[in-house]
Amino acid sequence: MSNHLSDRIKNMSTSATLAMAAKARELRNEGKDIIGLSLGEPDFNIPDFIKESAKQAIDENFSSYTPVDGYAELKKAIALKFKRDNGLDYGLNQIVVSTGAKQSLYNVAMVVLNPGDEVILPAPYWVSYSDIVKLAEGVPVEVSTGIDTDFKMTPAQLEAAITPKTRMIWFSSPCNPSGSVYSKAELEGLAEVLKNHPDIYVVSDEIYEHINFVGDHVSIAAIDGMYDRTVTVNGVSKAFAMTGWRIGYIGAPEWIAKGCTKLQGQVTSGANSIAQRAVITALEAPVNKIQYMIDEFHKRRDLVLGLLGEIEGFNLNIPEGAFYVFPDISAFFGKTLNGTTINNASDFALYLLENANVATVTGEAFGNPNCIRISYAASEKELKEAIARIKAVL
Ligand code: PMP
Ligand code: GLU
Secondary structure (H helix, E strand, O other): OOOOOOHHHHOOOOOHHHHHHHHHHHHHHOOOOOEEOOOOOOOOOOOHHHHHHHHHHHHOOOOOOOOOOOOHHHHHHHHHHHHHHHOOOOOHHHEEEEOOHHHHHHHHHHHHOOOOOEEEEEEOOOOHHHHHHHHOOOEEEEEEOOHHHOOOOOHHHHHHHOOOOEEEEEEEOOOOOOOOOOOHHHHHHHHHHHOOOOOOEEEEEOOOOOOEOOOOOOOHHHOOOOHHHEEEEEEOOOOOOOHHHOOEEEEOOHHHHHHHHHHHHHHOOOOOHHHHHHHHHHHHOOHHHHHHHHHHHHHHHHHHHHHHHOOOOOEOOOOOEOOEEOOEOHHHOOOEEOOEEOOOHHHHHHHHHHHHOEEOEEHHHHOOOOEEEEEOOOOHHHHHHHHHHHHHHO
C-alpha cells in the first residue's frame, strides 16, 4: 500500500522533547545507563491528598461524560484560583478545561487563527508552539533573544515584529526553555506597545507559575488594558506533578472560550472525569502544600548552575523559574571531540547522548540554535552524575 499521510502531518515536526525521551527509553531498554534530562516532567509523586480524591471519584461513579468545557465545580475552583493567585476575575463562561495545557493551546490556535495569520513567538519558545500554530495554518514569526536580555523580548523587538497580519503573541513566563521570568515592568512595556495594536491577542502560558524563585508571578492579563485580549493558559502538570492526568485550562474572553468548547465538543467531548475531580482538590489546596517541591527545584537549580558553570564553553543565564537551564554551547561549534565534529546544537546533544549517556534537547527545537536544554527535574544524585559525565566527555 502506498503511504497517503496528509501533507499536514508530513510537514509537521515530531515533538523534540518527546522524541528525545523516547530515544532515551529505547537505549535504556538496550541496557545502556542513560540519565534522562530531556523531558520537563517533575520527578515527584502526586501528593496523597490529590490521589485520595481521585479514588473517591471512582467510588462515587464519576464515570460519565462531563460537560464539554469541564465540571462546573472544577471551573469554580479555577475561577477562585485565578482570583487568589493572579488577581483575575474570570466568569465560568470564560473558562474551558482541556486534555492538558497542550490541548488548550491547540484549541486557541484553531479558534483564533485564519490561514496566513502571523503569531509572534519570542525565541526561545516552548517546542510545540510553532507546530501548533502551523497546524492551524498560522505563520510563526520568531523574535530571537539571547543571554544579553535574559532571553526576554524587549518592547522595541515586539514593535518591530508587528505587521498588519499579526494576530497573536505566544509566550511562557516562567519560560520553558530559558527559565526566564518577565517582571511586572517588563510586561507593562510589552502592553504599552500593544495599546497601538488593538487587534492583537496574547497567549500567556503560565504553567510554571508556581515554580518561580524570585517572588510574585505576574499575569499579563492583570496589566492595564490586557484583560480583554489575553488568553491565560495554565494546568496541573508542573506544579502538582500530574503530567499523565492531562488537565489544562484557560481563562479567556468569552468568544474564545465558546470557540474552544465548540471545537473540543467535536474532538474529545471533554477531559477525563476522574482527573477533573482530583484537580478540584488540587486547586483548592493552599499553595504552601506544594512548596516542598518548589524548594527542591530551587536547590537543584543552584546545584546545576554551579556545576555547569565549571565547564569551560558553557555560557549560562540565571533561570528564575521552571526547571530548565538553557546554556549557550556555541563555543564548541567547529570543534572535534573524540572524533566527532560538532557543527550545531543538535550535534552537541547527540554527542552527549552517545558519549556521556546523558539525554538533553537541542535548542534548535526551541528556536535557538546555539543552546541545549537541560531539565533538572531529576534527583540530585542523577544531576551530579550527569554533569560529571558531560564534563568528562568535553
Ligand atoms: N506549556 C509549556 C510551556 C510546557 O512546558 C508544557 C509541558 N508539557 C505545556 C504547555 C503542556 O503541558 P500539559 O502537560 O498540561 O499538556
Ligand atoms: N513540557 C515538557 C517539556 O518541555 C513535556 C514534554 C512535552 O509536553 O512536549 O519537556
